[in-house]
Amino acid sequence: MSVLQRVVKPTTRKGKKVLIRREPQIIEGPKRALFFRGRKCTEKVRQLLKDFYNLKKPDAITLSKKNDITIFENVTPVETFCKKYETALFMMGSHSKKRPDNLVVGRMFNYSLLDMFELYLENFESLKDFDSSKVLLGVKPCLIFNGPKWEETEELKQLKSLFIDFFHREEVSSIRLQGLEHALSFTVTDDEKILLRSYKIHMKKSGCRTPRVELEEIGPRVDFTLRRSKLPSEDLMKEACKKPKELKVTKKKNISKDGLGTTHGRIHIGKQQIDKLQTRKMKGLKKSSEERKKEKVAVKRTLSESNVNNVKRIKSL
Template identity: 50%
Template sequence: MTLMQRVIKPKSQKAKRALEEREPKTIENTKEVMFIRGQKCPDTLRLLMRDLASIKKPHAQFLDQKNDIRPFEDHTKLEFFSKKFDKSLFIFGSSNKKRPNNLIMGRFYDYQLLDMVELGVTKFQSLSDFKNEKIPTGTKPCLMFSGEIFEEDSDMKRIKSLLIDMFRGPEVTNIRLAGLEHAIQFTATPDRKIYMRSYQIQMKKSSTPKVPRIELEEIGPSMDLEVRRLHLASDDLFKTACRQVKNVYKEKKVKNIEKDEFGSVYGTLHLPKQDLNNFQTRKLKGLKTSKAEKMAEKKAKAEKARQAKGSKDGAGDEDMEEAEGDEEEVVEDDAEEGDSDNMESAEDDE
């Protein structure tokens, strides 16, 4: 039986954030490249990797120490470096009598080797060989591919996908015209040779003011490559690695928000009814009531209360007078009835 790997919980917030950063994400981070030297790496090949690292900055890490690695025989150390430095891509440089100036490019999926291609460098010109102005560090390049073999050959299709992963840089949603400064051209021939050229995009004045005239100036690095050996993942594994979450890039619909033709955003806000009676305002000395005003207000309230009380007393006296009048009327009626009875009794006696 094999021992289960023990899960070590992070002891600090920094370690916890580092582990969370390495977890799978719906939208992955920008892929980074590590440059690895072999046991025998000539100066030309090392200069080539330095130039490629300068193009990939800040998403590149150069491991200057020599490593005795044979990727096509045993790639466990490459996977170890991928997990240690959290890198998705690698470029390995080595040279021997059988395969001189050997450049190996590859990529990982879940820290496991996915694809790997071995390229032989037959011609190389560095950045320093071109005496002209260079592009700023971190510029996102435009990638151009020419050659029917990139679409017809299944292996070359996979190499094209690997080159796009290697040089595309961060993903962006909008492009500024003035920010298009760098272009990389890959040309493939039927004999499986790839020519890589790097250009600076220069925008000149043209007859139409809105559309500039484009000129390309080669700035390096420039290299001629030939395909030697391949290590490609199976179709099922490649589909699994390319799988994406549905609707992850779809914009979520936001209620009560509209945009006009100029891009201005208009929103509808629903607020509760405000009670301004209890609204707390700033208390200023100039607005404070004086003692005389307070005394006058008290006198007015007292006078109003006295008048209200007097009106109530007057209404009570009127009710008493009405009650006495009713009693007098009742007495008079009784007297009249008694007189009529006496008159009737006298007539009977007669």
């Protein structure tokens, strides 16, 4: 049974601009995130939501009221919130006797749930617990995923993709060395714990062109344990990762790239006639009048011989 969706037509110019902005774009900007609390929430989880909100700003919205939502049983209220505030990502903090210090992170596709993960917050130190200078607002972080375990299971692969989407900002073609100020490190241990560490990058003098890099931990410091997850189907993930035709790279003939990214081109040219190449004109290389007369006589002789041969062929036919 198919449900017909109501097509909203704009009545004003401002409404038309709003609908155009909500349409899929060829080059998407940074995804916005929605932060909210569940029915109950401890101070530790509340402070973690605040720290993630500060890291995600200005592409973040936080709700102050508590919400009676059990997201794994009914995701409709969260989808309504994301559609209302036009956010593709969400993070919800909750606390219960069965699931204490709980954090749910997820993302939407076309304002419908794509995937989400439930994490248990074990150890936590806030941004304010570190007595150090913080990074500026809107700085693009450098994401580091340590260890091969991120590629071993489908859950960790999807969680890695979610973290990349969550902290991703604008697309850049080149990176300035002085622009690297913030680093986020994600590590999976042997006992399946996920360690999140945040560092500020300092460039020190090293006596050569490449500076000496020092890392200063600025918080938050979080230890997670994966509880539950809801993974997308293959068809839905394929549709969500589909690229528009304008962004697909068309293969060009005779152009290739090596392993280091250097572009190589192959050029096809015809046979060169060295006798007819234009060289520098000099008096010493200029032909005399006798040489020019000999060339004219030779050209006339070849023309007459060709005419005679043509006449013979015609007679033979």
